[in-house]
Amino acid sequence: MKTEEIIIANLKCSGCATTIKNNLMELPGIQDVNVVNDEDKVIVSYDNLDRSAITEKLHSLGYPEATEENGLLLQLKSFASCMVGRVNNMTNK
Numbered sequence: 400m401k402t403e404e405i406i407i408a409n410l411k412c413s414g415c416a417t418t419i420k421n422n423l424m425e426l427p428g429i430q431d432v433n434v435v436n437d438e439d440k441v442i443v444s445y446d447n448l449d450r451s452a453i454t455e456k457l458h459s460l461g462y463p464e465a466t467e468e469n470g471l472l473l474q475l476k477s478f479a480s481c482m483v484g485r486v487n488n489m490t491n492k
Contacts, residue, residue: 400430402444406465407457409477410439414484415462421487422460426452439465 409415416434419441423432428448434441443453454464461476463469
């Protein structure tokens with residue numbers, strides 16, 4: 400099993416963390432996802448999966464790696480993902 404620490408942009412709150420965790424856990428091979436809001440970091444443990452699949456999923460949600468260009472469209476996507484995560488947090492309590 401591999402473990403990656405990926406520093407991302409646009410991470411704001413627990414809503415973001417919920418969306419990231421739920422969506423990454425859907426990828427085949429993902430064993431565990433931990434989002435560290437204070438450090439803008441996602442820690443992913445996985446088997447039989449290319450790292451690029453993880454970063455592409457993060458990018459599609461609006462959370463690109465910190466080294467990527469972070470334009471307005473990605474920032475808007477992250478706000479939408481954040482709201483979905485907040486709603487999920489409210490309905491799962």
